[in-house]
Amino acid sequence: MEAKHDVLIVGAGCAGMRAAIEAFDAGADVALLSKIHPVRSHSGAAEGGINAALGNASEDDPEKHAFDTVKGSDYLGDQNAIQVLCDEAPDDVYQLEHWGAVFSRTEDGRIAQRPFGAAGEPRTAYAADITGHVLVHVLYEQVMKRDIQTYEEYFAWQLVINDDRCQGVISWDLLNGGLKTIGAKTVILATGGAGRLYTGTTNAYACTGDGMTMALRAGVPLKDMEMMQFHPTTLAPTGILITEGTRGEGAYLLNSEGDRFLTRYAPNAMELASRDVISRAEQTEIDEGRGVDGNVLLDMRHLGAEKIIERLHGTRELAMTYAGVDPIHQPIPVRPGAHYHMGGVDTDLDGRTQLEGLYAAGECACVSVHGANRLGGNALMETITYGKRAGLHAADWALTHTTIEVPESVETDAERQLKDLLDRTQGERPWSIRNELAETMHENFGVFRREDQMREQGEIVAGLRERYEHVVVEDKGDVFNNDLTQALELGFLLELAQSMVVCGLARKESRGAHARPYDYPERDDENFLRHTLVRWIADAPVLDWKPVTITKWQPMERTY
């Protein structure tokens, strides 16, 4: 064992750093461990903003925020978790401001708030269109201020389970090579999403679901894994994100005929309907031949150069660099792309998982705040509020428990597994498996889902897993061997894909991001107002269910 800490946080994006700060301030010995430097985390790519009922742009209160979130979730969100988020959000945003977050401002100098999809009030606080970037940097500033130890470029690979407790993490040291075991009384997973399951994704290369699969392998259930959000405005072919803030500022979505086609899908909310609704509308337009080279058009020309440059500067830069389009003069071609995993490690309101000593927060967790569909601006808020809560409770637990034990066998087993992988010299390298996985997931488990395609995908993934058993890592060196870590990431992704298929097949209804227009076009509250759970048993995903917590909002029909 290299070192020991009270609280070890895996992943150093918004949720991880917020947890670290809270645990540190609670008096715990804290360390962050991340495969990339904290400011490289994908939280930084969040553009549009963070939702809190500050009431700076209209009369607003947490109750309204909660209702919008419940409805947005297609009633699959746990209402107690949503209530906590919405109640704590305003103070958590003020805290960020006091730490120095460079928020955009109203005329009278308060934090500015813009309208966002499916929100009844302009509730999304923002920093131009680089909100995530600003938050990642302000949190890292606070981490530096506290001098919190950070294991940078340590690739977390396995959880240490001993005595039915999580007691640390086994990781690969990217810069120097070698497996390093960091012991901890509590471990918080904050590793983000798994968008790399898909070809067209807004997610970074780092988003490979590491924490979710580590938990799964440790016997911890994942929840609602079929719920992958497709963001309506991503650039072809790479899936680079164009923020919902563009529509919040008034941009239109047009089809090839120049129609604002949302009049036919969400006549009231139009471009500010919920993301699942808009993604389906776009896909329908494209499928029915009213797309433009497989895209629809996001038109911001009427906003004017000044507004675009002031509030959507980064978006313009992205469109110009990656699509060759200046949105001041031309509409941007966009299409739905994999964006956010509503599902993740099943936790309670304090971030606790079903394994003692193991916590999770942020996108890799599923509290569940987002249910079947997340509202734009709620993800950053969740990272902050639930990151804070997980940090506090993990610290509390750690400070009342004393021992950390990592049996030698745990480390030698890991060493042996790694040696097996690195010793292999004959066979396929991982990249073609990775590409096939991402392409077939897009084809068979995308915006619309069909029974036969999901079944086929199950078989495809099983086949890819077999091939993965014999995969070869070409780089045998110790120094910055990301050929090795990328192979390990593919292992994480394959198990998640298999889990998603099992959940997707089981949910025989259409709810939020899980749309089955061909066989189960309606929501079925009688049978499926409940979470899917998946456990890993005997090298296969096993399905289970968990009730949804409903407090005061009974399910209603969901229109925008």
Add this chain to the structure above:
Amino acid sequence: MEVALKIWRYDADTGERELRDYEIEAPEWACLLDVLDLIKDQQDGTLAYRKSCRMMICGSCGMRMDGRAVLACKERMLPIVERGHVPVISAMGNMPIVKDLVVDMDPFWNKIRRMKPWLDPGYDEVLEKERIVSQQQMNVIQKEALCIMCGCCVSECNSMEADPEFFGPAALAKGFRFVGDSRDQAAVERLEDYNDEHGIWDCTRCYFCNERCPKGVDPRDAIAKLGAESLKEGIDRDMGAKHAKWFIKSTETTGWLRETELVPKTQGIVEAVKQTKFAIGLAKHGKVPPPGPVHVAADVNEARALRGLVREQGREGALGIVQGERGLARIEHTDAGGARRDTPAMTPGEEPPKAEG
């Protein structure tokens, strides 16, 4: 398209460097990072470089292309291929190489930390509401807040090449992010600190950092703003500060730069006297203007009026630094449809779609 590259490989174990040739088929939309990915996948799994977001926000993929620091995810390859050019890819400068295109960023982060890079609000946590700050006040640090810490500016910094201890453009831009923040209560202490040896006045104003920053942060402008704020606060112990002050004084009083007095004003009388021999040498070659009488420019009032305007507008500190709004200008100055790459085929129906309203 067929892309050809040369990559400087570096083996950390042996210390060997080698320039290797690669050729690979890539889609036309590929950027440098995509091409590196294809090479790593299909030709050489041992090639090492950092990457993550592939959308210019995480700052992982800083490296050099033809000796110029870039973000690999921002460089489109099509125009390069069309030119028939074979670019040379290497690791960033001014930082030790770990392997291939990966550099050790520890020295970089140590300098960032040295700036005490966190807001000092002057009170312990008070949590009622946000502080009231105007958008104009926030705009002062708008460009510095764009910094993604990729290291491209540091890679290119000529001062750091001469003095590895120079704080460097990224750290100083981070420093200004706090000095310029109206919520920060430690601006003067910060300025005192940043005026130390290896600090703001050691920048040689080569502007490479502004030129190479992929995000339009314009670090050199941030350094200029720190200098201006220092003078405003009367922090002028460094020769660089004294030098700058004399420029102002000299132009304000006579409308031109009195170079003869520049040396004593900058270095002090004692140091200036020590250089008498050198000065005589220069004088002999006609390189020194006659010491007197003091020449006053005919249009001196214009220089004075300009100075008065700066005072009147309250632009004596950072607000007076306006020379480099390059980050925004770069983006703003495009004519209709004149984005930086070819527009993909997009001809919906007979007429282009029109916005309503």
